[in-house]
Amino acid sequence: MEADRIVINKLREHSRLTGDDITEIRNLNFAPRELPDQEDLIRQGDEPDKSVVVLSGWVARYHLLSGGGRQYLSFHMAGDWPDAQALFVDRMDHAVCAIGPALVAGIQHKELTRVIARRPGLGFAIWRETLIDAAIFREAITNNSARTKPARMAHLFCELFYRARALELAHDDRLELPVSLVQLGEALGMAIATVNRTLVELRASRAVDFRSGLLTVFDWGRLCAIGEFDPGYLHLKKQPL
Template sequence: MEADKIVVNKLKEHSRLSGDDIAEIRTFSFAPRELADHEDLIRQGDEPDRTVVVLSGWVARYHLLSGGGRQYLSFHMAGDWPDAQALFLERMDHAVCALGPVLVAGIAHKELTRAISRRPSLGFAIWRETLIDAAMFREAITNNSARTKPARMAHLFCELFYRARALGHVRGDQLQLPLSLIQLGEALGMAIATVNRTLVELRASRVVDFRSGTLTVHNWPRMCAIGDFDPGYLHLKPPR
């Protein structure tokens, strides 16, 4: 899908766009860039002059810790706009890296700010995109600090599956999710042994399974119940 269509579809998931807003997006000059597995798109401390949309593959936001470890903050798939907030920040307080081969398209900040001045309603849609990011971060804090380990993992699976379904990436009951168990643990604050034990517990419930980069949901309502998942914080149109 072309980059302008991806941006339009993404923003229309939560905001109304007029014909003039869509026409403005179609004037953007998108610069493609390929990323290798684990390559950083943005580094912590960078002062970016452009923002990107994901055309194919997955990327992750993370904090780089002083000891070299990582705390993964969120995961983003084709169709997502993972660093729209960079438009409003001078210096990045986190990094974004590729999870496998990735293709992104960059939009210069100068071009975006000019578009926003011409179309304030488009600016509100972009701002709303950043507010939904903030809502996801708040939910992640609650998830990692207040839920049991099975609920914590089930909630993350629910969120990714729900978002992927809205963007058309789910096939039947499966989602291709290129996360290692180490990365899953770094997102959920679990040691690798705990990740394995928690996966065994979820598999035993016959609700969900995650093996070799494939997430399979056998019972969506039950998984939502285990994960205490309410998609309201994502502010998306309910997927079919």
């Protein structure tokens, strides 16, 4: 995949890029890296000297807990910059790992800093990417603390499907989502038994199904109603649904 094309398409979802901005992106030196399932891209406490963009597959942010468990914070697909904030902080307070096989491309911070100095508009677009990440975190806090379990799961499905449709990664109302039920529970604060019961309830609504790494949306309006989903916090210029 062409890393520059993926970056341009993603940033254009929420920001205006000039011809000079696009030229700068095309001149960036992308260093590809393949990640097997569950391999860490960044560990908690690292001081990275580069940021990465996801080219294919999925990665996830997580906190490593003292007992060895994980709290998954967010899931990221092709086009996302899961550690763009590393440009602005010295030490990572969370980890990023692959969810299934993934391909990423790294860009040295020194190079990004020079590009941002030359093209402030591009810098604002990258900064906006981190601000949208922050909005997703805020929504996740509300989701996990204030919504019912079916609404909690439905909202996460809505968010991932909506973002994937914007990037043309979901087709025919289906999205390949290689998240295990254990990982889904670790993201939503649910035990595995609760995850299974909640999935049964959502299937009964005939709005959505999730099994064997495939998310299928049967009734988008009903799924949004169950999950109380309003995509405004994603700040996308176009509505893909």
